[in-house]
Amino acid sequence: MGAVTASDLAGWQLFSYLPAGDTARLARVATQHRFGKGQTIFSEGDQADALWVLLKGQVKIFKLSPDGREQVMRIVRGGESFGEAAALSQGDYPAHCEAIARSVAVRFPANDFLALLKGSPQLAVNMIVALSQLLRGFASLVDALALREVSARLAKYLLDASVRAKSDAVVLEVRKSLLAARLGTVSETLSRTLRRLRERRIVRVEGQRIDILDRPALQQIAAGMRI
Amino acid sequence: MGAVTASDLAGWQLFSYLPAGDTARLARVATQHRFGKGQTIFSEGDQADALWVLLKGQVKIFKLSPDGREQVMRIVRGGESFGEAAALSQGDYPAHCEAIARSVAVRFPANDFLALLKGSPQLAVNMIVALSQLLRGFASLVDALALREVSARLAKYLLDASVRAKSDAVVLEVRKSLLAARLGTVSETLSRTLRRLRERRIVRVEGQRIDILDRPALQQIAAGMRI
DNA sequence: GGAACTCCTTGACCTGAGTCAACTGCGGGA
DNA sequence: TCCCGCAGTTGACTCAGGTCAAGGAGTTCC
Incomplete structure (x- = not known):
């Protein structure tokens, strides 16, 4: 003090x-x-x-x-x-x-x-x-928790983070387990969701760094499209 | 105007x-x-x-x-x-x-x-x-949506409403379908949850009027006890 | 260098709750 | 009085995602 x-x-x-x-x-x-x-x-x-x-x-x-x-x-x-x-x-x-x-x-x-x-x-x-x-x-957190699936919440988070970073390369500001808690899920589910995005070549993941490879796809997922 | x-x-x-x-x-x-x-x-x-x-x-x-x-x-x-x-x-x-x-x-x-x-x-x-x-x-809505089950959200709603009404008899201020949307669920699930409370003699339901019969039980459910 | 972490990933499983569909019954309008 | 329609209820089914358990992969500390 x-x-x-x-x-x-x-x-x-x-x-x-x-x-x-x-x-x-x-x-x-x-x-x-x-x-x-x-x-x-x-x-x-x-x-x-x-x-x-x-x-x-x-x-x-x-x-x-x-x-x-x-x-x-x-x-x-x-x-x-x-x-x-x-x-x-x-x-x-x-x-x-x-x-x-x-x-x-x-x-x-x-x-x-x-x-x-x-x-x-x-x-x-x-x-x-x-x-x-x-x-x-x-308000947007309530919207996410009540009405969006985990994949849409994650997509929106990545898009927002990329706007803030002014770059396709997002460096997570927090550990993945904390990001999971932020997105209203658990780290296992976050891990699986991130893998689905990786398998579809929508993102590349390297530790705390996530590269957005296919922004339009990410936008569709954020808007509610199922993956 | x-x-x-x-x-x-x-x-x-x-x-x-x-x-x-x-x-x-x-x-x-x-x-x-x-x-x-x-x-x-x-x-x-x-x-x-x-x-x-x-x-x-x-x-x-x-x-x-x-x-x-x-x-x-x-x-x-x-x-x-x-x-x-x-x-x-x-x-x-x-x-x-x-x-x-x-x-x-x-x-x-x-x-x-x-x-x-x-x-x-x-x-x-x-x-x-x-x-x-x-x-x-x-903040309390986020808490409810992310961390409480529907039964707990309903129990909390009833307890809060009964405090506001200063009575064990709660008259719902809105239709049940709207209450469901407020609690972050759908009317079918609200209906089923209300039935479980009724079967356990925790509440009595008469249309828009709900009487709290067992407040301690309701408080336990609001605090997270499974029913 | 290795022990002991902590963080993350993956697989298998389970369940709360949403969806769809059918039915009931009340309440308002003509 | 008789419909018609909407709110609510119930049953059957499905599935997103949480839980449990078992590794793996970096990190930190002796």
Whole structure:
């Protein structure tokens, strides 16, 4: 745990266009924390007394089933906030949160943040935009889980990742078992699905690297075509 | 389509604690619309140029699978807003929206609303709280779809509904086929699941009315116990 | 260099739940 | 009062995908 300077906050989406005074006030209530790989940041049911921004590393937000299966709701990348919804509606965290790589995060006590929100329309609007995007992400996750087969979810993931990477070569940002949990399945099924794509020459797989060989086919599968 | 007065807006959660000036400005950009049962309010992919508040009636937000299965993301009740996330992040509506009963809704053009947000910290905070609650709802939907069986989802739904009704007698707010789509299943499976609960004397079913006879059993099923 | 991991892959099996089809019964309209 | 139609129920069948178990292939640590 350490102090945070205003310049630490500059450049993050949530704090863009903020007047300097607001940034300074935010920095004053913030504390910096380091987490080792695998370390818990918060658990489902904990009192949501803080909102976080990830500076460095990678963090997963996930739920567990009664028999221990894991659904990853979100993989947080550097610069993104997390725990917002819980902290801002003053209840418990609705999911678990764990660092999946060495990470540095900034913690804002919920009360302080809420108070600052009321005095900073720009911060409030930024927060609203962030929440809206999050909601979009969740809507598409619901769609995927309820209405798409695993092959379509995987195809969509690869296409999205290739857009982000601006390349046909996708390097998975997480281990395959975690990707499986993200896609709402298990690693065995992911492995089999990836094999079907490989056998059809739609992708080439080399460890964490996946090359898209036949984009149109992948798009058809993402749109619901059976394979 | 009709005009909206400030008093029409009073009392709705999103507009609570607003200074009179803000309410008046909101009313000035708002228009009132009536929808018949089954009428489309917007479709997935439409440009999200407005945010809505439902005054009367009932509205469903839903997605369709490639082969036409329906997942209801949300059932909007009187007083709630909808289309917020889409309108506030300036893209397309990510889902379909249809009135499931005769309804009256107020429409706020996205640009106007966004402008008002910047000038009304209280409105912004209300919006943030609303979005946060929505996000919680989605998180629990993801959890249900990915990690719970249909019986557990149904049990949880009944328990929640009974809390809202403050009674062991739950009157379904929607047709069973729509409830099925809400729970991420089909009406046949809902029917069979309900029968299993009936046979075990856990509930009594009379049309749209369901009496909870054995709450502890229902709680166990909601927590993942197989039946 | 090898032991002990952890991650991934593959095969065999099983089951929850979706599909299709038939039937029932209530409720509204003329 | 009699249809007609839609919501709901039930049975039979099918299958996507989860579980269990057994390797294999890198990695890390003595």
